[in-house]
Amino acid sequence: MLVQDTQESHDSAEWVTCLTYKSIATAAPRASDLDVLASQARARNRSLDVTGMLLFEDGCFLQTLEGPPKAVAQLWSSIERDGRHQHIEVLSEHMTAARLFSDWDLLLDGRSGDMPREAARPSPVPPAVAEHLSRLVELALNTDDLAINTMIAGFAEQGWTSAAILSLLIEPAARALGDAWLNDDCSELDLTIGLSMLQLAGHAVRYSPCSQSIRNSRYRILLATAPGEKHMLGTALLADQFLAAGWQVDMAFPESEEALTNQLNAQHPDAVDIGLSDAMPRQHTIDQLRSTIEHSRMVVSEHPTVISVGGRLFAEATATALSVGADHARKGLAGTSIRLAELVRQNRKG
Ligand SMILES: Cc1cc2nc3c(=O)[nH]c(=O)nc-3n(C[C@H](O)[C@H](O)[C@H](O)COP(=O)(O)O)c2cc1C
Incomplete structure (x- = not known):
């Protein structure tokens, strides 16, 4: 050591x-x-x-x-x-x-x-992290992109891991921006701009290299926002993560379910990730998402494709993979490429 x-x-x-x-x-x-x-x-x-x-x-x-x-x-x-x-x-x-x-x-x-359920309680956030988080949210609401980039790049330089930056700062900041909009503390435009600033700054996150066996596998993933979803923070940051892990990445921002299923039909990826907003709860979209997943399965039935879902709805466990018919629901962005590689491997064996 x-x-x-x-x-x-x-x-x-x-x-x-x-x-x-x-x-x-x-x-x-x-x-x-x-x-x-x-x-x-x-x-x-x-x-x-x-x-x-x-x-x-x-x-x-x-x-x-x-x-x-x-x-x-x-x-x-x-x-x-x-x-x-x-x-x-x-x-x-x-x-x-x-x-x-x-x-x-x-x-x-x-x-x-x-x-056990009774043990579930809100995560106590260390005071230092809570301070960084509220500063980040304030900068995002003030559209100070330079300061946000400097802050996130600074943490990356100091050795914060990608998992820590994503799960302690960027994802909670996105949810806080969503709450600010829900509480009428900011406009929808402020929310959209704030999220894109977090997205740009998130590209400073460094991903640790993956084991050679995963890198060599050249799995192919389609990273898509859920049909009609405007918030693409998670999908964009996943692209960095999957590329660093050696995957072949395609992206889609479909306006309709048909646009998504057409792309799946044309590409037959090993996995598809369908992302809802990381800022807004989007509870009302569960039925729509379930139908999108059902139709996606039909078009890829010849070729087993792992279907993953994510967004605030799953981060807060309001919905589960099971409730929408997916194979995997990510609670956060960190580690998604590792979990999906494992599922693709199992899928290929089975
Ligand atoms: C994931 C994990 C994290 C731990 N972190 C700490 C820690 O931060 N400080 C600590 O005193 N013990 C920590 N422990 C417990 C130590 O491994 C160890 O049991 C304890 O310090 C007693 O040390 P000893 O077995 O050498 O007497 C951790 C254990 C695990 C499994």
């Missing part, structure tokens, strides 16, 4: 090690297991002057630890031996003079199907 290699040369009071990794839970933890883990970790991290965050979503952990190099190395040797998770992958590790987090927090995904 680099943590240990670099500690001698950088072990001064100002410099901290910032380590981000992801891993997969060995067994689905119950809410009470996560609570115990969080309170023990919080106490130990405070005593070691380590800040950061731990996100648990869809059976995966994403953690950032920042603190004195020796303290992070000490913690890391415990964490990497911990049998509660596996397939640990370090996403970034660097020395920095400025911490991103002022405290340590566990961000529970209250929507996880693995957790």
Whole structure:
């Protein structure tokens, strides 16, 4: 581990090690297991002057630890031996003079199907992240594209992972803009401009290279907005992610269901992702989406195509993949190419 290699040369009071990794839970933890883990970790991290965050979503952990190099190395040797998770992958590790987090927090995904319903609760957002988020929303509403680009590019440079930028900043900011419009705090034009600014800034997100086997597969995906959907933030950002993972990407912004099914019929991709708005709840579109998926299945019946859906409706678990007849519903943008590659592989085998 680099943590240990670099500690001698950088072990001064100002410099901290910032380590981000992801891993997969060995067994689905119950809410009470996560609570115990969080309170023990919080106490130990405070005593070691380590800040950061731990996100648990869809059976995966994403953690950032920042603190004195020796303290992070000490913690890391415990964490990497911990049998509660596996397939640990370090996403970034660097020395920095400025911490991103002022405290340590566990961000529970209250929507996880693995957790008992009563345990579902809103994710507590670490104060530092909440501040960045409200600044981002303010900049988007003030149409300050330069400041938004600088902010997102700055986080990418500081080593924020693509998953963290998308799930902690860009997606919540889109939902906050949607709420601002619903509450009459901004015009529809402000909302549209704000979303396109987030979209442009989102292109600064860097995606970690995928394993060679996935890159070589050259799977083909059609990234489409749902027929008539005007908000294309998620679809546009997915394109970056899928291209970085080596997929062949086609995009569609169909005005009608027929336009979408025609494109599917012509292309027969391995997967199609149909995106609703990331800003607005769009509950009233469920029936329409179900019909679009049913018709899409008919046109690709000769060639198995994985059908994925996404948008705020699914991020907030108002609808599920099952309720609209899809094979997959993304709760967020991060990791979609990995999940769909797995489904395409299974589909081809089956
Ligand atoms: C995903 C995950 C993240 C963890 N994060 C922390 C943490 O930030 N701080 C901490 O003290 N322990 C954390 N733990 C628990 C440690 O792995 C370990 O059990 C604990 O620190 C006790 O260390 P020891 O087994 O070396 O005595 C984490 C465990 C898991 C599975």
